[in-house]
Amino acid sequence: xxxxxxxxxxxxxxxxxxxxxxxxxxxxxxxxxxxxxxxxxxxxxxxxxxxxxxxxxxxxxxxxxxxxxxxxxxxxxxxxxxxxxxxxxxxxxxxxxxxxxxxxxxxxxxxxxxxxxxxxxxxxxxxxx
Amino acid sequence: xxxxxxxxxxxxxxxxxxxxxxxxxxxxxxxxxxxxxxxxxxxxxxxxxxxxxxxxxxxxxxxxxxxxxxxxxxxxxxxxxxxxxxxxxxxxxxxxxxxxxxxxxxxxxxxxxxxxxxxxxxxxxxxxxxxxxxxxxxxxxxxxxxxxxxxxxxxxxxx
Numbered sequence: 001x002x003x004x005x006x007x008x009x010x011x012x013x014x015x016x017x018x019x020x021x022x023x024x025x026x027x028x029x030x031x032x033x034x035x036x037x038x039x040x041x042x043x044x045x046x047x048x049x050x051x052x053x054x055x056x057x058x059x060x061x062x063x064x065x066x067x068x069x070x071x072x073x074x075x076x077x078x079x080x081x082x083x084x085x086x087x088x089x090x091x092x093x094x095x096x097x098x099x100x101x102x103x104x105x106x107x108x109x110x111x112x113x114x115x116x117x118x119x120x121x122x123x124x125x126x127x128x129x
Numbered sequence: 130x131x132x133x134x135x136x137x138x139x140x141x142x143x144x145x146x147x148x149x150x151x152x153x154x155x156x157x158x159x160x161x162x163x164x165x166x167x168x169x170x171x172x173x174x175x176x177x178x179x180x181x182x183x184x185x186x187x188x189x190x191x192x193x194x195x196x197x198x199x200x201x202x203x204x205x206x207x208x209x210x211x212x213x214x215x216x217x218x219x220x221x222x223x224x225x226x227x228x229x230x231x232x233x234x235x236x237x238x239x240x241x242x243x244x245x246x247x248x249x250x251x252x253x254x255x256x257x258x259x260x261x262x263x264x265x266x267x268x269x270x271x272x273x274x275x276x277x278x279x280x281x282x283x284x285x286x287x288x
Contacts, residue, residue, distance in 0.1 A: 006166075007166035007167055007168055007169075008166060008167055009163075009164075009165065009166050009167065010167070011167060049162070049163065049164070050162040050163060050164045050175060050177075051164070084166060084167045084168030084169075085166075085167030085168035085169075086167075086168075114162060114177065115162065115175075115177035115178060116177075118162060118175060118177055
């Protein structure tokens, strides 16, 4: 099942980071160990303001399909609508450089009813490898 | 073709025609929610809520000097929103504005256009008086400026 193909009204993206562990000696010098070469923990937060309730339900259905935060889905499963308005490379917002990341729900979608038949949905996704 | 002016207007509160109305007006606003998405250049909207408000101005008068005019005067509005202490000096009074015995919050208001027909044209709503202002000013007639808001959808409209 594909992620709902709706254009968000607001989008926040954080590119995450690399698995680095830092150690600091007593003299203040720092040693960093890189445990992997794939960037991970990308945060993609999407807001769908004032959408019909039927559209809001799609996110719950997809959340169930992914068994909540358990199953991942491919970044390519995020349709082009998710990055609507972004004029850079789509892969910047959806993939990591090694293209090994997949997305999963960081937490459950939140649906806020704003009027009869109209809701606002916020979805938080996290990229994992 | 018939046009209408202030001479054709009247106002009824709780079924009683109010005398000495200088003006009335009403406004219907529809609140819209923005449904524009990223990547779009023009705003799209969806209607989500309608609000009807209005105002009127009633001259304060006495049909017989020294005797307060009650039912069909500005006092009809004043007494609905401005309350004195209750018996025993109770400092709280309920905010209900309708029929006290029925504990109603709202009042019946009809804004009418007398078009020569037996019933005239009107807009009829259940209202809450949200503001009452009275100012005594040199060179001006003492009057009550009243603002109100309809509760829910307009009860009837025949305009």
